[in-house]
Amino acid sequence: MDFRTCVNIQKEWDIVGARQFGRDFSKKLGFGIVDQARIATAISELARNIYLYAGSGKICFDEVENVGSRGICIVAIDTGPGIKDISQVMEDGFSTSGGLGAGLPGVKxxxxxxxxxxxxxxxxxxxVVKWVR
Amino acid sequence: MDALKLDLSHYRELLKQYINTQDESALYEAEQISKRSIQHNISLEEIINTHINALEDIYPELPENIQHSMSFLLEVMISYGLALQEFQDLRETQLEIKSEISVAARMQNTLLSTVKPDVEGFDIGVVSVPANQMNGDYHHFIHHEDGTVGITVADVIGKGIPAALCMSMIKYAMESFPSEHKNPSEILESLNRVVERNVDPSMFITMFYALFNPAASTISYSSAGHEPGFYYHAADDTFEEIRAKGVVLGVTDMAQYRQYEREIHAGDMIILLTDGVTECRQGDRFIESEEVLEVIKSFSHLSAQELVENVYKHFEKLQDFHLRDDFTLIIIKKDV
Structure with missing residues (x-):
């Protein structure tokens, strides 16, 4: 996929940059402030995962369209160790109990x-994709 | 994502009313909104957003710094909103698990059901209540053709589902033994081999097995590390512990069990139980087995079934209606 923009994640500060970009982008696409905040939180989680577990990677943003509705598509890519058991990390309470935040179920x-x-x-x-309502 | 939207105009009017009057009835209505929102899965951030919108409607000239502060609050609440959703999902999962367990408990009741023998000259009472939904205690009566009755009382160390699964296995192992196989020591030895081979080494099962012969008025028994029962001597109104030595099932494949026999006299009682009875707790204090016997004595004028039920009710109440362990009590009274 040819993404319009990507933000590299290497240091913790980059998380803020990715949030900022995602918020501005979603505002432009017409998301309300609640959804802007949700999108920013999802970006935080994705970027923090990269920063904490993969070391480095990137968050890419694109606009998507589907029968009349517009949305934001965010892809988080890293070349880290990978996830052995995806079902486990998608389980409620698995990562949150360790105090790591909302985790991937939260992003979902x-x-x-x-x-x-x-x-x-x-x-x-x-x-991940979110549609403008 | 949100099942229902909050009614903005209603919220706005209510907020306006409260700002103008500080009226308690508006606050009461706010409480109702909050409850309805929870019911309809309206997220926390959605409520804050409604509040911001209502505020901006009421005060079109709202200072910018207040507006920013509200956006800040919204951001802070996002993760709380998520945590609440996760909590709601987990609660649903928990309900599903609970209903699965209750199905399993019903199956267990059917699988492990047993018929209390009706024996002339004797009166028998049984109560067996699990601490949770599934019972880790087991009792069973085997009616032999010659009129004798095999009586099993067993307890898996631990409770809940693993214990219950284990008990189903024990029952079917016992049913597979040939019918002429009724000596308590032999039965425990066979069962010990089954347990040793099939059950996780971290699980232990204690069992008391008795062969009750009503015609001869005798009972022969062996124990695999089970909580000792009691014999009540009517003649001098005293209790005696029914001691029987034997190792817990499943520890070693070569276990041997000694068999004992005693005669039952008129008015006497045989009391078989699990440690859920003798280890009842009042607050942090374990009760003494003398207390159990006192309670049994106080109800001994009743029929055996009423007797065990009253003893159970007594200890249920003593423990604030919250059993800590499965509770099984069998009493055999010989008529006077």
């Missing part, structure tokens, strides 16, 4: 669509 709740692919040793790609 914040967004409308969620897709994850991961290969051990190669990295993880998480694609």
């Amino acid at each position: 709740r914040l967004m409308d669509e969620f897709d994850i692919t991961s290969k051990t040793g190669e990295g993880t790609e998480i694609r």
Whole structure:
């Protein structure tokens, strides 16, 4: 996919940059302030996962369209260790109990669509979409 | 995502009313809104957003710094909103698990059901209540053709589902034994081998097995590390512990069990139980087994069934209606 913009995530400060970009982008697409806040929180979670577990990666943004509705597509890509057991990280309470925040189930709740692919040793790609209501 | 939207105009009017009057009835209505919102899965951030919108409607000239502060509050609440949703989902999952367990408990009741023998000259009472939904205690009566009755009382160390699964296995193992196989020591030895081979080593099962012969008025028994029962001597109004030595089932495949026998006299009682009875707790204090016997004595004028039920009710109440362990009590009274 040819993404319009990507934000590299290497240091904690980059999380803020990704949030800022995502918020501005979603505002432009017509999201209300609640959804802007949700999208920013989802970006935080995705970016923090990259920063904490993969070391480095990027968050890419694109506009998507589907029969008359507009949305934001966010893809988080890293070349980290990958996730061995995806079902486990998608379980409620698995990451949150460790105090790591909303975790991937939280991201899934914040967004409308969620897709994850991961290969051990190669990295993880998480694609999420939210539609303007 | 949100099942229902909050009614903005209603919220706005209410807010306006409250700002103008500080009226308690507006606050009461606010409480209702809050409850309805929870019911309809309206997220926390949605409520704050409604509040911001209402505020902006009422005060079109709202200072910018207040507006910014409200956006800040909204942002702070996002993660709380998520946590609430997660909590609601987990609660649903918990309800599903609960209903699965109650189905399993019903199945267990059917699987492990047993018929209390009706024996001339004797009166028998049984009560067995699980602490949770599934029972880790087990009791069973086997009616032999010659009129004798096999009586099993067993307890899996631990409770809940693992214990209950284990008990179903024990029952079917016992049913597979040939019918002429009724000596308590032999039965425990066979069962011990089954448990040793099939049950997780972290699980232990204690069992008391008795062969009751009503015609001869005798009872022979063996115990695999089970909580000792009691014998009540009517003649001198005293209790005696029914001691029987034997190792817990499943520890070693070569376990041997000693068999004991005693005669039952008129008015006497045989009391078989699990540690859920003797280890009842009042607050932090374990009760003494003398207390159990005192309670049994106080109800001993009743029929055996009323007797065990009253003892159960007594200890249920003593423990604030919250059993900590499965509770099984069997009493065999010989008629006077």
